[in-house]
Amino acid sequence: MSLARIAAATGGRITGADPATPVGGIAFDPGEVRVGDLFISLREEGRDGHGSLLCALEAGAAAVLTAHPVGAPAIVVGDPLLALGSWARAHVEExxxxxxxxxxxxxxxxxxxxxxxxxxxxxxxxxxxxxxxxxxxxxxxxxxxxxxxxxxxxxxxxxxxxxxxxxxxxxxxxxxxxxxxxxxxxxxxxxxxxxxxxxxxxxxxxxxxxxxxxxxxxxxxxxxxxxxxxxxxxxxxxxxTARGADVRAVDVAPDERGRASFTLRTRAGDSAVCLQAAGxxxxxxxxxxxxxxxxxxxxxxxxxxxxxxxxxxxx
Known part of the structure; x- marks a missing residue:
């Protein structure tokens, strides 16, 4: 996805970068940035994540998603976390x-x-x-x-x-x-x-x-x-397990390892189930x-x- 498409989805403004620049992935930790990633700067636990922007860019980030212009390739938004949600919503709608x-x-x-x-x-x-x-x-x-x-x-x-x-x-x-x-x-x-x-x-x-x-x-x-x-x-x-439930289990029986077998009973018919997890x-x-x-x-x-x-x- 290009910076232009991300900016459109987040309501952001591109600074210091070509809007056609492609983004390969997303990172929040500058230590995990891969070349071509978009680094998202989040405020978390009272700390301003903008101090990590330079490290992210030096690691090869294509740009950063940030609340303030930083004199480097960036998409500037009002709130990076809300912008991430808007981006995801726009993506799902497509x-x-x-x-x-x-x-x-x-x-x-x-x-x-x-x-x-x-x-x-x-x-x-x-x-x-x-x-x-x-x-x-x-x-x-x-x-x-x-x-x-x-x-x-x-x-x-x-x-x-x-x-x-x-x-x-x-x-x-x-x-x-x-x-x-x-x-x-x-x-x-x-x-x-x-x-x-x-x-x-x-x-x-x-x-x-x-x-x-x-x-x-x-x-x-x-x-x-x-x-x-x-x-x-x-x-x-x-x-x-209530008798009136649309989907219920009948004849529940655990094996020696505590894994339950039962008949899955639904309005559309029954099916045998043998669970792999115990309990x-x-x-x-x-x-x-x-x-x-x-x-x-x-x-x-x-x-x-x-x-x-x-x-x-x-x-």
Whole structure:
């Protein structure tokens, strides 16, 4: 991508550089800059990242994304972090065949993301957030990895406070949203809902309507998550062990290593599943992944087959 296209996406101004200059990658640490990268200068933990600009340019950066003119090749923006989000949003909008599936919750987010991404890879090129890169820095970077051939973006979304999930859904607007669980604690005795509950509400309210293809995938075993059905206009699909769940596990049996086998029961039929990861909690993660995969049209037999071979980094 050229500096000109990045500047257009971020609302930035090019200084000291040819707008046609191509950018090979992105770096935040001057020690990790490769020749041709765009170095993004972020304020973090009270430190001004602009002190690293010279080091980045000396390492071969094509230009820097910065809040202030620096007398060197640069794209000058109001806020580099917000500019990164705008760039990612513009990039995603150029990929009309891309479906974004967002996942939030206080536990199981990483494992569910890993399982879902491996299931979806069997039907189309998939990009997913890695490790803990599910915030306002990591998610845009992941989105920028998608290209014209990418079919699915599996986006873990974490929240540190009110409005955070709303912002992330603006960076990568989701087609489907998975809510694994909702906290029940109260903030400082104030009687208000906890941050996880607020984040979950923000996710389901950001989904398209059912008419426009939006799907909310909710944990039927978690009362707070199940109640979110009333907060969205998207189609609702539930998962869990509850008898009324749309996607559930029956005849669950662990082997000698604690790996669960069960029958995946859905409205579209059943499939046998033998999980590779140990722990009863993995059943719920697998059900969430199965419900999300089914919501975007995947066949239940293929879902069961892929869940039985998937091994992720999260637990």
């Amino acid at each position: 990929l009309p065949d891309l479906d974004v599936i967002a996942i939030t919750g206080s536990s199981g987010r990483t494992a569910t993301r890993d399982l879902l991404s491996r299931v979806l890879e069997s039907i189309g090129p998939t990009v997913a957030t890695r490790g803990r890169c599910d915030d306002e820095t990591g998610l845009p970077l992941t989105a920028l990895e998608a290209d014209a051939g990418t079919r699915y973006l599996v986006a873990g979304m974490s929240a540190r406070g009110p409005g955070h999930i709303t912002y992330l859904t603006q960076v990568t607007p989701p087609t489907a949203g998975v809510v694994l669980d909702v906290g029940t604690a109260r903030e400082g005795g104030s009687g208000g809902p906890d941050p996880i509950a607020k984040a979950a509400v923000e996710l389901v309210e950001a989904l398209p309507s059912a008419r426009d293809g939006g799907v909310a995938v909710l944990n039927a075993d978690d009362p707070g998550a199940a109640a979110l059905a009333d907060r969205t206009t998207a189609r609702v699909v539930t998962f869990g 009863g909690h993995q059943v719920v993660n697998a059900l969430a992944a199965a419900a999300a995969a089914g919501a975007v049209g995947m066949d239940v037999l293929q879902v069961g087959e892929m869940l039985s071979t998937a091994v992720g980094e999260g637990e």
